[in-house]
Amino acid sequence: MLYVERGKDGMITALHNRPGPTAQEQKSMMDEEVLAFFDTADSWKQFMEISDLRSVRILEDLIDLLISKNIINFTELPKQAQQKILERKHLRKKIDSQSLLVNDIL
Numbered sequence: 001m002l003y004v005e006r007g008k009d010g011m012i013t014a015l016h017n018r019p020g021p022t023a024q025e026q027k028s029m030m031d032e033e034v035l036a037f038f039d040t041a042d043s044w045k046q047f048m049e050i051s052d053l054r055s056v057r058i059l060e061d062l063i064d065l066l067i068s069k070n071i072i073n074f075t076e077l078p079k080q081a082q083q084k085i086l087e088r089k090h091l092r093k094k095i096d097s098q099s100l101l102v103n104d105i106l
Helices: 032-040 044-068 079-098
Strands: 002-006 012-016 025-027
């Protein structure tokens, strides 16, 4: 879900990953108003990047689930995939421990 920030005219002025003082209203990425915002902001490439990032997180969770259920072994993955997964886990742990906001505003 995205959190919508609106201007005085009621139009979307920004989208956030997290709620904030000026962004409490939730909208789906596929909401017509959100899609119209991307269209007026000429940001379709950014929209795809956001979608890609969310898909990557789903894949990370899926890999973790398959490993935890012993459906696949981590060591069966190619070495480069293992390295990238471990790097992302390390970064995610570092970000979580420091409570950093990453890509909060879209």
